[in-house]
Amino acid sequence: MYDVVVVGTRIAGAATARLLAQRGLRVLAVDRATFPSDTLSTHQLQVAGGARLHRWGLLDRIVAAGTPPTRRVRFATAGITLDGTMPSHEGVDALYSPRRTLLDATLVAAAREAGAEVRENVVVEELVTDGGAVAGVRLREKGAASSSVERARLVVGADGKHSMVAKAVGATVKRRVAPRTVASYAYWEGVPLDRGLMLGAPRRAVGVWATNDGLTLTYVARPIEEFDALRRDPEAGLLRTLDDVGLGAAVRAGRRVERLRSSPDLPNELRASAGPGWALVGDAGCVIDPITGQGMSHALEGAELLADAVAAGLGDSGGDLARALRGYERARDRAVLPMFRFTTQLAALKPPGRMEELLFGGLARTPENVARFFGVLAGVRPVSDLTSPAAVLRTIGLRPLLTRPHATEAPAS
Numbered sequence: 001m002y003d004v005v006v007v008g009t010r011i012a013g014a015a016t017a018r019l020l021a022q023r024g025l026r027v028l029a030v031d032r033a034t035f036p037s038d039t040l041s042t043h044q045l046q047v048a049g050g051a052r053l054h055r056w057g058l059l060d061r062i063v064a065a066g067t068p069p070t071r072r073v074r075f076a077t078a079g080i081t082l083d084g085t086m087p088s089h090e091g092v093d094a095l096y097s098p099r100r101t102l103l104d105a106t107l108v109a110a111a112r113e114a115g116a117e118v119r120e121n122v123v124v125e126e127l128v129t130d131g132g133a134v135a136g137v138r139l140r141e142k143g144a145a146s147s148s149v150e151r152a153r154l155v156v157g158a159d160g161k162h163s164m165v166a167k168a169v170g171a172t173v174k175r176r177v178a179p180r181t182v183a184s185y186a187y188w189e190g191v192p193l194d195r196g197l198m199l200g201a202p203r204r205a206v207g208v209w210a211t212n213d214g215l216t217l218t219y220v221a222r223p224i225e226e227f228d229a230l231r232r233d234p235e236a237g238l239l240r241t242l243d244d245v246g247l248g249a250a251v252r253a254g255r256r257v258e259r260l261r262s263s264p265d266l267p268n269e270l271r272a273s274a275g276p277g278w279a280l281v282g283d284a285g286c287v288i289d290p291i292t293g294q295g296m297s298h299a300l301e302g303a304e305l306l307a308d309a310v311a312a313g314l315g316d317s318g319g320d321l322a323r324a325l326r327g328y329e330r331a332r333d334r335a336v337l338p339m340f341r342f343t344t345q346l347a348a349l350k351p352p353g354r355m356e357e358l359l360f361g362g363l364a365r366t367p368e369n370v371a372r373f374f375g376v377l378a379g380v381r382p383v384s385d386l387t388s389p390a391a392v393l394r395t396i397g398l399r400p401l402l403t404r405p406h407a408t409e410a411p412a413s
Contacts, residue, residue, distance in 0.1 A: 002028045003314055005137050005152040006116075007124050007165050010039065010100070012282025012299035013158030014107035014118075018056075019307035021116040025314060028150055029111060030122040030139060036105035040263055042290040043097040043185075043209060043217055048379030049297030051090035052304065061106050062098050068210040069094030070196040073374060076245075077200030078352045080360040084370040089380040095196060097209040097217060103296070127155060127168045127278075134169060134277030153314060154321065155278050156306065163284035166271055171280060174333075175340065177268035180347040181205075181221040182230060183290055184238050184262040190254030191216040201244040203349045205291055208247065218242060218251065221291050223349055227264040234262050266290065268344050273332055274325035281306045286336050289347040294339055297379050305331050338383035359386075362395035369395060 003025040006017045010031070017029035033039075045053070045062075053059040063069070071094045075082040086095050112118050121142045128136035128149055136151035157165025193216050197208040207219040220241045222230065230237045238260065242248045266289050273285035282299040309328035313321030352360070363369040375381035385391055393401070 002026045002150060002152040004028070004154045004156060004310060005030070005150055006156045006158055007031075007137065008157065008159035008163075008282075008284070009033075009035075009108055009111065009118055009120075010104045010158070010160075010282075010299075011107060011296055012284070012303050013156070014104065014111045015300055015303035016156055016158060016281055016306055017116040017118065018107065018111040018114045019303060020310060021111065021114040023307065023311040025311065027111075027116040028152070029116050029118045030124060030137075031118075031120055032123050032142070034120045035108045036101040039100050039104070040261060041100045042219075042293045042295050043099070043211060044207075044293030044296060045096040045098060045103070046294065046297040046377070046379040047086050047089050047092055047095060049300045050092040050094065050096055051380075052297075052300045054092050055090060056110075058106060058110055059092065059096075062096060062103060065098075065102050065106075066212050066214075067096050067098040067102065069096060070210060071095075072195035073198065074195055075198045075373070077360065078357055080357070080364050082360070082364055082370045082373055084367070084374050087371065087375045087378050087380050089378070095209075095378065097211045099212045102212060124159075124164060127165065129277075132276060134275075153277070154310060156310075157278065157280045157284040158282050159284055161265075161267055161269070161283040161287040163280065165278060166280055166284050169275055169278050171275070171285075172272040173269055174272055175268075175270040175337075177344040179224050179264060179266045179268070179289075180344065181266055181289055181291060181349065182224050182227045182262060182264040183219065183221050183266060184230070184234060184260060185217060185219040186235075186238060186260045187211065187215045187217055187257050188251050188254045189215055189257055191250055197247075199245040199247075201241060202351065204241050204244065205346070205349065206241060206245050206247070207293065215257065216251075216254070218247070219290075221289075221347070221349065224264055224266075227262075230262060234260050266347075268340065268347070270333070270337070270340060273329045276322070279306055279310070279325055279328065285332065286340070288336075288340050288343045291347045292339065292343045292377065294343065294379065298336055298339075301335055301379075302332055305335070338387075342383050342387065355392075358396045358400050359392060362397065362400075 006029040140147035273280040309324040313324030
């Protein structure tokens with residue numbers, strides 16, 4: 001009998017297993033994959049996520065494996081450029097873009113070191129219930145003829161956006177926005193980069209980041225309705241967009257390594273994340289478009305929130321697990337909902353209206369405003385620092401808001 005079975009051992013699952021094992025709980029973590037292995041990913045470990053790994057003693061492993069820091073960033077859209085540095089937070093002053101072959105394997109190893117039992121190459125066939133509550137899982141090793149049941153006081157679904165655990169328990173979708181973008185990314189060698197880039201073009205968004213092995217990662221988002229056209233010649237579409245933002249010559253001077261990856265499977269969903277004998281964490285509980293690069297950092301934050309709740313609910317002092325899990329879901333919602341709204345708005349890839357132009361123009365006027373913008377993206381300042389009425393007024397000033405656009409200008413969106 002385990003205290004917790006964690007289904008899925010990538011970022012959210014491995015981090016949750018490690019944190020629970022450190023608190024003295026008996027933890028089994030299982031995954032159908034073996035590690036190291038790759039998966040589709042945003043790559044961005046925002047400053048807030050890096051700070052968590054630093055606090056857990058794991059960031060040094062990511063850095064030592066050759067993950068370069070990104071301290072300077074340029075954001076450019078609609079003729080407005082914000083050039084700045086990533087904020088410093090809890091001893092971390094850079095964004096990192098580790099390959100998932102590295103990050104996931106590092107977290108799996110750390111879970112084992114903490115005392116969690118980790119089984120790879122294992123399929124969860126079904127959840128086991130008892131009296132209406134989840135009470136364990138039925139497992140089968142890949143290639144094996146027979147299965148076995150492992151019982152637990154709690155089963156955690158950390159099995160991604162198409163979570164088997166979420167489907168099995170019928171987790172309610174609390175908020176849903178249909179997929180808005182298709183994402184493509186590629187790795188290049190021989191493309192030097194002195195800062196991270198976030199660039200806008202008509203109905204396009206581009207990100208360029210330094211990653212492991214001396215490679216440069218290019219990410220392109222385009223409207224979901226263009227997927228059929230994109231898949232006829234994905235590399236040509238990628239290069240055309242890089243041309244549009246002035247990067248085509250640089251990447252053509254280098255060499256693409258590995259295959260180009262594209263996906264239209266980018267849902268935006270917030271699910272109920274706790275119930276009798278079960279909880280969800282990471283993309284299983286909340287998944288949003290990768291355009292703001294928040295997924296990996298949110299996974300680490302969710303793991304910490306869940307581990308704190310489970311440790312309290314299963315503690316020797318007679319904690320109330322159901323109550324603790326309800327508290328976890330409320331805390332998770334407070335943490336992710338503002339960025340969920342902000343991200344899905346950006347993912348619409350609409351041309352900037354008058355208010356957006358005024359806002360970005362105001363942000364560009366002072367270094368303090370630029371720092372505020374990057375602080376929000378880095379996860380160390382609340383989204384309301386950009387989007388609340390008070391923040392917008394402080395950024396733009398009253399006079400531009402009272403000035404009507406000329407008759408030849410398009411109306412504000």
